[in-house]
């Protein structure tokens with residue numbers, strides 16, 4: 275069952291109650307048949323025994339205890355339009371740090387001399403977030419990475435047959451031996467180390483588990499699962515991560531590309547299956563169409579555990595971070611972006627607007643004010659209902675009776691059948707309609723061509739006709755004593 279958004283900011287003071295834990299939180303660990311609790315390196319799940327019959331997914335789940343590895347400055351730099359100069363990288367790193375991400379991943383120092391200098395510069399900033407750089411699994415890259423002063427090194431190597439054959443040409447024995455050498459070196463330098471297998475979902479499962487198990491045994495901090503081509507489904511992710519959770523005791527990082535639109539769902543399923551870290555980038559930028567977006571993940575996770583997400587992340591900063599990155603890579607934030615998309619909290623249909631005005635939790639699972647955003651009720655379309663116009667009139671401090679609001683609503687709806695309406699058009703109709711109520715000489719509600727005026731009058735007549743028909747039907751319903759048919763129609767009036 276889905277929890278409710280907290281609606282305590284609603285104008286009418288309605289509180290919708292505290293958010294639940296959709297998937298249970300992780301505080302219900304302990305042994306249960308067939309499964310053993312793991313002590314992960316970072317104690318990522320509190321082990322409190324409460325319910326011995328808890329389902330497996332609740333026992334494994336980290337939806338209430340996850341960390342973000344923010345990769346805008348690494349994966350994001352692979353986005354077609356990205357070019358970050360040092361100053362921009364520093365601005366983005368600071369903004370992400372203020373937002374509260376746990377790690378900031380940076381482009382490999384082996385990529386270019388400037389990349390190396392930028393790694394050093396960001397490692398020196400003294401951010402709260404840990405800094406990481408992302409390198410190939412070989413000793414010379416690993417040494418270069420450690421020299422930059424970052425807190426940790428993320429190494430990666432392709433393990434799918436596609437990549438072993440057509441990319442680096444190395445076999446599993448070579449991969450395993452090199453990985454062990456690199457991990458031992460980075461650990462000896464007192465840095466965190468993560469080992470990841472590129473293209474995990476097209477890799478041989480036995481190969482994968484063998485290499486993960488080998489690196490776990492020598493004390494790697496995290497193993498990484500990467501859906502490099504964006505082919506995985508949430509169920510495949512759940513299965514692989516859950517299997518892996520049974521094989522390694524270290525933390526599990528996951529990285530999902532969005533080629534088939536599953537990047538957020540896959541991240542969520544990975545957490546349910548026991549992953550501890552999720553890779554994100556701002557607005558999802560990355561190779562091709564990118565990876566799990568930071569904002570989209572926040573939207574998903576706040577619905578799962580509002581308290582955790584609110585206590586850990588500075589959510590009101592999300593829009594600022596997104597605007598900063600959007601400007602740096604010269605794109606617009608998509609209209610349908612979770613949370614910050616221009617219409618993410620805009621309610622349009624009359625039925626929606628009416629309910630939202632009564633209590634926002636009716637049509638919102640996320641409370642916009644958690645992110646410093648506002649909700650909007652659209653009041654300038656053919657779908658508009660009189661409750662939205664009434665509320666707009668109140669905002670404009672204009673007194674109307676309900677009958678008058680209904681009359682002006684018909685006019686707005688009728689004009690919206692003739693041509694698209696701007697908010698100013700609707701406002702001007704409402705204001706002039708109000709003025710005309712007491713004026714000696716009526717003013718035209720809005721400037722229109724003769725053709726438009728004719729059409730408008732026709733549409734208004736049609737709408738009034740529908741209104742009368744509804745009234746008649748309501749009367750007939752009442753006589754026939756069909757109460758809920760009547761109720762539906764009343765709520766139906768747009």
Ligand code: HCA
Nearest residue numbers: 430470472473498500502529
């Ligand atoms: C890439 C590499 C990577 C690495 C992910 C990871 C991927 O293809 O550019 O380090 O876990 O998607 O496999 O981003």
Ligand code: CU
Nearest residue numbers: 349502529561
């Ligand atoms: Cu990637």
